[in-house]
Amino acid sequence: MQIYLPIAEVSVNAFLLLGLGGIVGILSGMFGVGGGFLMTPLLFFIGIPPAVAVATEANQIVASSFSGVLAHFKRKTVDLRMGLVLLIGGLVGAALGVQLFNTLKAIGQVDLLVKLSYVVFLGIIGALMFVESLRAIMKTRGGAVPTRRKHTWLHNLPFKMKFRTSGLYISVIPPLIVGVLVGILAAIMGVGGGFIMVPAMIYLLGMPTKVVVGTSLFQIIFVTAFTTLLHATTNFTVDMGLAVLLLVGGVVGAQIGARIGVKLKAEQLRILLAIMVLVVCGKLAFDLLLMPSELYELGAGGGH
Amino acid sequence: MAQAGGTEMIRIALAFLMLMILPARAEEIVAGLSQNRVSITATFVGSEILIFGAVKRDEPMPDADPLQVVVVVEGPSGPVTVRRKAKRYGIWVNVDAVKVDAAPSFYAVATSASLADSISQLDDLRHNVTIPQSIRMVGEAEEGLNPRDFAEAVVRIRTAAGLYKLEENAVNLTQDTLFDTRILLPANLTEGEYRTRIYLTRGGYVASQYETVINVQKVGLERWVFNLAHEQPLIYGLLSLVIAIAAGWGASAIFRLILRT
Numbered sequence: 345m346q347i348y349l350p351i352a353e354v355s356v357n358a359f360l361l362l363g364l365g366g367i368v369g370i371l372s373g374m375f376g377v378g379g380g381f382l383m384t385p386l387l388f389f390i391g392i393p394p395a396v397a398v399a400t401e402a403n404q405i406v407a408s409s410f411s412g413v414l415a416h417f418k419r420k421t422v423d424l425r426m427g428l429v430l431l432i433g434g435l436v437g438a439a440l441g442v443q444l445f446n447t448l449k450a451i452g453q454v455d456l457l458v459k460l461s462y463v464v465f466l467g468i469i470g471a472l473m474f475v476e477s478l479r480a481i482m483k484t485r486g487g488a489v490p491t492r493r494k495h496t497w498l499h500n501l502p503f504k505m506k507f508r509t510s511g512l513y514i515s516v517i518p519p520l521i522v523g524v525l526v527g528i529l530a531a532i533m534g535v536g537g538g539f540i541m542v543p544a545m546i547y548l549l550g551m552p553t554k555v556v557v558g559t560s561l562f563q564i565i566f567v568t569a570f571t572t573l574l575h576a577t578t579n580f581t582v583d584m585g586l587a588v589l590l591l592v593g594g595v596v597g598a599q600i601g602a603r604i605g606v607k608l609k610a611e612q613l614r615i616l617l618a619i620m621v622l623v624v625c626g627k628l629a630f631d632l633l634l635m636p637s638e639l640y641e642l643g644a645g646g647g648h
Numbered sequence: 649m650a651q652a653g654g655t656e657m658i659r660i661a662l663a664f665l666m667l668m669i670l671p672a673r674a675e676e677i678v679a680g681l682s683q684n685r686v687s688i689t690a691t692f693v694g695s696e697i698l699i700f701g702a703v704k705r706d707e708p709m710p711d712a713d714p715l716q717v718v719v720v721v722e723g724p725s726g727p728v729t730v731r732r733k734a735k736r737y738g739i740w741v742n743v744d745a746v747k748v749d750a751a752p753s754f755y756a757v758a759t760s761a762s763l764a765d766s767i768s769q770l771d772d773l774r775h776n777v778t779i780p781q782s783i784r785m786v787g788e789a790e791e792g793l794n795p796r797d798f799a800e801a802v803v804r805i806r807t808a809a810g811l812y813k814l815e816e817n818a819v820n821l822t823q824d825t826l827f828d829t830r831i832l833l834p835a836n837l838t839e840g841e842y843r844t845r846i847y848l849t850r851g852g853y854v855a856s857q858y859e860t861v862i863n864v865q866k867v868g869l870e871r872w873v874f875n876l877a878h879e880q881p882l883i884y885g886l887l888s889l890v891i892a893i894a895a896g897w898g899a900s901a902i903f904r905l906i907l908r909t
Contacts (some may be wrong), residue, residue, distance in 0.1 A: 348692045348835060349867065355693065357834040407892035411900060435739075452742045453732045454855055456756040576885030580877050584888040588895045595899040599907075632739040640801030641742065643729040 351583035352396040354357050358589060360390065364606070365590040370391020372408075374605035378564070379598075380405050381469070385462055386645045395449065396583055399575035401534030403587045404569040408594055409536065409561050416558030423509035423555045427562040429516050430541070433523020434530070434567035441531025442574040452643055459628050461533050466625035469539055473618035480611045492516055510551045510559075519549060523563065530571045536564040576619035608626065661763045675715075677858040679846050684860065686842075687867040694835045697721075697862065699827035703848060711852030714768040716759065717819045717827045720847075721862070722756030722776055723811075724840030725784075730798040746798040750784040753838035755812045758829045760819035768852030775847065775854060779803055779812050810834045837864050839871060 347358045347455055372379030387397035414552045416422050448454045501515035503626050522544045526537035545551045551559070576582040605613070679701030686695050699719055728751045731742040757778060759766035766899050772778050806812040811834065819829040833842075842862040848855045866874055877884045 346686060346691065346835070348870065351877055353836060354742045387658060403888050403892050406889055409658065410893045410896060420774070452729065452745055456741050511787060526761055529687060532839050535746035572768055572889060573882065573885040576877070576888065577881040580881060581878070582885060582888050584873060584877075584884075587888060587892050589898045590672045592899045595896050596903050599900060599903050634740075636733060638801075639733045641733065642802060642805055643731060643745075 349583050349586050352392050361589040362593040365593025366597035369594035370601035373601020378536040378538050384534045394455045396581045398534035399581040400570040400587045401585045402568045403493045403582050404591050405536045406565055407591050411566045413561045413565050421555050421558040422562050423559045426507045427559045430563040431566050432524040433520040434527035434563050435570055437524035438528020438531045438567050438571045441528040463629045466621050470618050470621035470625055477611050477614040527567050530567050535631035660729050664770050675855055676702050677846055677848050678702050679858045685864050686864040689868050695833045697831050715824045716849045718759050718766050718847040719758045719829050720845040721756045721831050722752050722843045723838055725752045727751040730801050744793055751802050756831050758815045758818040760821040762816050767849050771854050783803050801858050839866055
């Protein structure tokens with residue numbers, strides 16, 4: 345069934361969108377990842393303009409993280425104070441990111457920015473995941489716990505603050521910087537940024553693992569909501585219908601994925617996900633390297 | 649070329665002569681449309697408009713050149729920024745941009761014979777019939793850029809998207825009196841007034857013309873969503889967040905219910 349998306353101004357098959365949402369949902373349920381970094385490039389491939397894909401994906405992430413945050417609040421696994429510090433950074437980052445996005449949009453380079461960011465990030469993440477899961481498969485046992493450095497230059501920074509839930513007494517500068525970076529990514533790529541924030545919280549800030557996911561979701565939900573509003577008010581690129589269709593597929597997929605994920609071996613699946621990420625990255629890179637069949641492209645000339 | 653210009657001159661002279669001999673409006677078009685309103689809804693997949701009519705004559709049919717019919721449907725014009733890609737640092741990026749001042753969002757020409765037989769070059773120019781005539785560029789392009797390349801790109805891309813088309817021999821003409829044709833409007837239409845012109849030509853020269861308008865509008869939910877997004881973006885943004893959260897929650901609740909039973 346073809347439906348017309350009023351904001352993206354394209355006609356697409358509703359079942360294709362539900363299916364895409366479902367598949368990415370299954371993957372995100374299985375691996376516990378947000379899925380934004382897979383969904384946005386897939387939307388490019390089916391012909392949704394990158395600007396619309398990014399803004400709409402931010403909207404979708406808010407909704408798909410919502411129930412997760414509630415669950416973590418119930419279990420008291422959210423470090424609110426750390427979350428707020430990350431959030432302040434995130435809001436600043438999102439504002440910067442949307443500013444950059446709009447500046448480049450005006451000179452016609454926004455598609456390039458979004459696609460290049462994806463090539464770089466998917467390439468890095470895919471490669472890291474691939475190597476890590478290969479290693480995990482090679483030596484199924486004997487996992488060496490990463491030794492945390494007890495005292496680093498991070499502890500000498502000023503503006504220290506107590507984070508009781510995490511049991512930390514550290515400077516607010518590193519979490520602010522992490523927040524800003526994640527906010528920029530959210531605005532430019534339409535991702536939650538959990539894949540950057542979670543490792544940063546564990547290894548850089550030294551937060552206990554049990555509060556990491558809840559706290560990052562808390563930050564993500566507000567930063568992506570803010571990003572959605574910024575894109576909606578400056579670019580008019582949030583497509584409500586597209587977001588709802590992807591979401592319905594995604595939510596159902598995530599439930600199925602979570603059930604599959606429990607039963608299956610993580611390492612083999614992780615390597616599959618890594619390969620998939622690398623394939624998407626490769627396709628995006630290939631499109632940039634290959635001479636396009638049409639060298640010209642039409643953009644809105646201002647005014648509708 | 650000089651010779652072509654020469655024959656052109658003779659043709660113009662002939663046309664004037666004919667204008668003087670023939671009483672104005674010896675033949676007149678009476679036409680109709682199957683619909684003069686097109687509504688874009690969520691399930692809009694395009695629309696086919698039947699344009700039909702007849703030639704009204706007050707006197708017997710002139711024994712002149714064969715009669716032809718040209719139908720033109722033109723969507724609202726707007727400025728378009730055309731960007732050209734080139735290879736920089738190994739990847740293809742947009743390098744040049746030229747603003748085309750006005751290009752129609754949709755343009756379809758249907759003729760009853762081949763284009764050349766249906767309308768002369770002169771009347772094509774005079775009445776702005778074919779696609780290139782409808783694209784306007786006033787501003788000068790940057791140094792070293794050929795604006796024609798960019799205007800041609802607009803035509804090429806929109807033709808590939810089914811927005812510009814020239815359909816020769818697509819108008820059925822019966823006994824030099826009745827005519828009909830179908831114009832397919834694709835799904836990705838721009839809202840606005842679609843100017844529809846019908847020309848009756850003899851020997852390539854316009855003998856009579858008729859003009860009407862087709863209204864294309866987004867209706868229902870589509871229109872509401874589109875207007876809200878552009879006029880009240882903050883409310884729209886908040887609403888999309890609320891709706892998305894509700895939809896996500898609802899879908900997971902329903903799914904859990906289904907699994908339980």
